[in-house]
Amino acid sequence: MNRRTMAWMMAASFLGAAGCAGGEEAASPVVTGSEKVLIAYYSWSGNTRFAAETIQKLTGGTLFEIKPVKAYPTDYRACVELARKECREGSRPELAGKVEDFSRYEVVFVGTPNWWSTMAPPVRSFLTGYDFRGKTVIPFVTHGGGGMAHCEQDMRKICAHAQFRKGGAFAGSGIRQAEQMLAKWVNEVISIRK
Ligand SMILES: Cc1cc2nc3c(=O)[nH]c(=O)nc-3n(C[C@H](O)[C@H](O)[C@H](O)COP(=O)(O)O)c2cc1C
Numbered sequence: 001m002n003r004r005t006m007a008w009m010m011a012a013s014f015l016g017a018a019g020c021a022g023g024e025e026a027a028s029p030v031v032t033g034s035e036k037v038l039i040a041y042y043s044w045s046g047n048t049r050f051a052a053e054t055i056q057k058l059t060g061g062t063l064f065e066i067k068p069v070k071a072y073p074t075d076y077r078a079c080v081e082l083a084r085k086e087c088r089e090g091s092r093p094e095l096a097g098k099v100e101d102f103s104r105y106e107v108v109f110v111g112t113p114n115w116w117s118t119m120a121p122p123v124r125s126f127l128t129g130y131d132f133r134g135k136t137v138i139p140f141v142t143h144g145g146g147g148m149a150h151c152e153q154d155m156r157k158i159c160a161h162a163q164f165r166k167g168g169a170f171a172g173s174g175i176r177q178a179e180q181m182l183a184k185w186v187n188e189v190i191s192i193r194k
Contacts (some may be wrong), residue, residue: 008144027165029191030136032106037061038099041111042122044072044079047142047172048111053178055109055140061076068093068122087116092125102130107190108162110155111140112171117149127155132162138189139167142175149150165189181187 033149036060041052049065056063070093073079086093099105110127111120119127119141137159139152156164168185170178 008146018175028188029189030107030138030163030165031191031193032061032136033193035062036104036106037109037192038064038102038105038107039109039111040064040066040099040126041109041140042066042068042120042126043111043115044113044120045172047175049138049183050112050175051140051142051178052109052111054182055111055161055186058183059109059125059190059192061107064099065097066122066126067096068125069096070094074119083115083120084090086121087118090124091121092128093121095122095125095129099130105135106154107138108132109138109140112151114141114143114146114151114169117146117151118154119151123155124158127158132159135159135162136165138165140185141167141169143169143171144172 039052039055039059039061041048042065043049043052052063055061071083110123112123115121137155139155141148141151143149148167151169152164152167155167166189167183168189170181
C-alpha cells in the first residue's frame with residue numbers, strides 16, 4: 001500500500017466515509033473491435049494509471065492520459081486541499097493534449113481516482129470536452145476506501161447522451177495485485193470482436 005492511499009484510508013475511516021460501488025444490475029457486455037476502444041485516465045499517484053494499462057492490455061485499445069495544463073501539487077496535503085476546493089466547485093481545469101480522431105471510438109473507458117467522493121477535476125474537463133453521443137462509457141475508479149462513491153453517477157450526469165456499462169471500483173492500495181479482478185470486470189463489460 002502506498003503511503004498516500006493509506007493516509008486517505010485512515011482519514012476515510014475516521015470520517016466514516018466508506019462507501020460501496022453502484023449496486024446496479026449488470027448489463028450484457030458491449031461488443032466491439034479493439035481499434036474502437038479508448039482508455040482515457042487521469043492519475044495523480046499511479047494507481048489509476050496501472051488500472052488503465054491493465055485494461056489496455058486486456059482490450060488492445062488505445063491509451064490516453066488526461067493531463068491538466070497545470071499539474072496538481074506533488075505535496076499530498078496541498079493536493080488534497082486544492083482538490084477539495086475544485087471538487088466542491090465542479091472545476092474543469094484546462095487540459096493539455098487532445099485525443100486524435102475521437103469520433104472513431106465506440107467505447108471509452110474513463111478512469112479516475114476517487115477525489116472527495118467524485119471524479120478528479122481533469123476527468124470532468126475531459127468528459128465535457130468531447131461529443132459522447134452514441135458512445136458507450138465505462139467508468140473505472142481507484143480509491144482509498146471510499147469505493148465508487150459519486151464518481152459514476154457524476155459521470156453519467158455529464159454524459160447524459162452516452163450509454164454506460166457498469167463501472168469498476170478498485171482499491172488503489174491493492175491495484176497491483178488486482179489484475180484478475182480487473183480482468184473479470186473487463187469481461188463483464190466488454191467483448192472484443194476478433
Ligand atoms: C486529493 C485526493 C483526494 C482523495 N479523496 C478520496 C476520497 O474521497 N475517497 C477515497 O476513498 N479515496 C480518496 N483519495 C485516495 C485516492 O482515491 C486513491 O489513493 C487512488 O487510488 C489514487 O489514484 P491515483 O494513484 O491514480 O492518483 C484521495 C486522494 C487524493 C490525492
